[in-house]
Amino acid sequence: MNTPELKQLKMAWIAAKESGDTQAQIRILQEYPAYQDELIDFIAGYQATGGTEAIDQTASLLPLTRRALNSALERVFEPQTAFATLAELRKSRNLNKVETARGLRLSVDVWNKFESGAIELVSLSQRQLEKLAQFFQVSIEQFSNALGGSQPALTMNRRQTREAASQAQQGPKKQSFAEAIARSTMSREDQQFWLD
Template structure:
C-alpha cells in the first residue's frame, strides 16, 4: 500500500540520494521500521531502473533485445491473434477469398490452395512469408502456424468404395508455392512479384 506517509519517505530518500547524503538514506530506513520492507523494495526498483541516470530516448535497441521484445509481445497477445487456419485468419479480417487474392496479387485458385493446405510451408521464402504475414498484419510465425493448420474440408460420399474414400480423405496434393504460381492464371507481373 502506498500511503501518503510512505510516499513522503520515498521522496525524502530520493532527495537524500540526489544530495549524496548516505547518512540520511540509512536514517530513513532505521527510523521507520514499519515501512522498511516497502522502502527496500522501492530502493531496489530505483536502482534496477537506473536511478536518476538519464535515459537516452534515441538509443537503438539491440537486435537481440528487439527479438526478445517481439517474442514477449507475441506471447502476451497470442490468444488474441491465434488462428487455427488461414480461413479463420482471412475471416477475422472480414475478407472474402476474392478480396484476399486481389490484395495479395494472387489468383483465387492459388489462394484456395493456401487455405486447403496444399501449399508447402517450406517452399515459401522468408520474403514471401513476410509479404503474406504483412498483408494480414500478423507475425511470420502466426501466418506459418495458420498455414500449417489449414486442412481441406473432408466430405465423404457414402457410395464411394473404401479405396476411393481413403484417397479422398488424404486431401489435395501438396505442391510448392512456385509450382502453384506457374500453373495459375495469374498475370506475368503478379507472378514476377512473388518470384522476386
C-alpha cells in the first residue's frame, strides 16, 4: 500500500541517492522497519529500471531479446481469434451447441435463434449482454458484433410458389430475447435467471 508516509520515504531515498548520501539511504531503511519490505522492493525496482540513467529509446532490440519478449507476450496475452458470427465464436471456444446452451442456462432452441440471427440485439439488456459476453470471455462489443454478423442461411424449396419463396428468403422472423425465452422449453428457474 502506497501511503503518504511511504511516498515521502521513497522521495527522501531518491534525494539521498541523487546526492550520493549512502548513509542517509541506509538510515531511511533502518529507522522505518515497518516500511522496510516496501522500500526494498522500491529500491530493487529503481535499480532494475536503470535509476537515473537515461534510457536510449532508439536502441534496437537484439534478436534474442525480441524473441523472448514476443514469447512472454504470447504467454500473457491470449491471441484473439477473429470471428464474424456467433457460430464462429462458439467454435473458437471448442463448444458444441448443447454445451453452449447448458453453460448459458438457455435451451438449445434459444441458442439456435441467437446463431441464426433471429434474436434482436436491441432486445438485450446491458446485464444480459454482459452475461453472454462473459461466458465467451469477450467484450460486449465483440459479442454484439458477432450477433449482428449472424445471418440466417437462406434455403429454397423448389416446390414453393414464388410468393412463399420470397418470404422464405427473408429468413427467420426476428424476435426479442424475452419472446424467445417465453416460447422456449427452458425451466422457470432458468427463465427467471435471464429475465430478472
